[in-house]
Amino acid sequence: MTTRRKFLTSGVLAAGASTLAAPALAQAPIKWRLQTYAGAALGAEVIKPAIDQFNAIAEGQMEIELYYADQLVPTSELFQAMQRGTIDAVQSDDDSMASPTDVTVFGGYFPFASRYSLDVPVLFNQYGLNEIWAEEYAKVGVKHISAGAWDPCHFATKDPINSLEDLKGKRIFTFPTAGRFLSQFGVVPVTLPWEDIEVAVQTGELDGIAWSGITEVYTVGWANVTNHFLTNNISGAWIGHFFANMDRWNELPPHLQTLVKVCFEQSHYHRQHWYWGGEADLRVNGPKLKLTTIPDAEWAQVEKAAMIFWDEIAAESEVKAKVVSVFKKYNAVMEKAGRPYRYS
Known part of the structure; x- marks a missing residue:
C-alpha cells in the first residue's frame, strides 16, 4: 500500500499537475x-x-x-x-x-x-x-x-520607330538608368506611377514605353494604347x-x-x-502591335555607346568598377563560346 500511495502521489498525480500547470499554447503565425x-x-x-x-x-x-x-x-x-x-x-x-x-x-x-x-x-x-x-x-x-x-527592354510606341532619328523627342516611360543612357539618342525619360502609364499614353503625355518586353505590354494593357513594338532591345x-x-x-x-x-x-x-x-x-500571333526594326548597322551605334556608358559608370566607385568587370569578363566568355550563347 505504501508503494502504491507513493506512486499515485509522486507519479500520476504529479505528472497531471505538471501538465495542468503548463498547458501547450498555440503560437501566433x-x-x-x-x-x-x-x-x-x-x-x-x-x-x-x-x-x-x-x-x-x-x-x-x-x-x-x-x-x-x-x-x-x-x-x-x-x-x-x-x-x-x-x-x-x-x-x-x-x-x-x-x-x-x-x-x-x-x-x-x-x-x-x-x-x-x-x-x-x-x-x-x-x-x-x-x-x-x-x-x-x-x-x-x-x-x-x-x-x-525577367523580360527584355523594348520600345512600345504610338508612332513607328525605324531609325535612331525616330527616337528624338519621344517622351518615354522607362527606368532611371535606362533613361539616363537613352537620353543621348534624344529620348526624353518620364517618371510616373506605374498604374498611370496607360492613361498617360492615351492623353499624349507619353509617346511610348521602354519598360518591358512584349509579354508585359500585352498583359498590363499597354498594347491597347500603343501601335508599334521595336524588336531591338537595350537589354535581354x-x-x-x-x-x-x-x-x-x-x-x-x-x-x-x-x-x-x-x-x-x-x-x-x-x-x-x-x-x-x-x-x-x-x-x-499578337494581333495588336506592328513590329518595327532599326537596322543592325545603325543599332550598332547604341551598342557601342553602351560600352562607353559602362566605363563611365565604372569610374564612379570601386564597387561599380567591380560589377562592370564581371559583366566584361562574362560577355568575353560568351562571345568566345559563340552560338547559341552569343551571335556575332
Missing part, C-alpha cells in the same frame, strides 16, 4: 507584408503564385501578405519603407525602389549587360554578383534574398530581386528562411519561362 513593383495584372504572374505557394506550405507558421504597386507606399519609397520596417519585404529592381547602394545603377536594365534571360542567374550564381549584392545591402540593413531574370533581361528587412529576416527560424528562398527561386523560374514563351508567341 509570423506575418510579413511584401509589396511588389508590379500592378495587379502583372503581379498575377510575377509574384502571386509564389506567395500562394509559400503560404500553403508554411501551414500557418508564417503568412506573407501581398501588396501590389503603390498600395502601401509609392514604388520610389519601397526601399526606405523596408529599411524602416514599415513593410517587411520587397520585390523590385534596385533602380525603381531608389536603393541607396552602389549597385543600384545595375538594377532593372543596365544597357546590354545581359542578352538572354539565362545570363542573369549565371552572373549572380557563378560570377559573384550574389556576394556583391549581399554585402552592399547588409551595409544598409537589408537582406538580399535572390536575383532573377531585367534584373529583379527579392529583399527583406534584415531584422525581420534574422527573426525567422532557419526552416522558414529556407522556405522563403525556395519559393522565391521558383518565382524567378516561373517568370523566366512565362516571359520567354510570351515574347516569341506575341511577336508572331
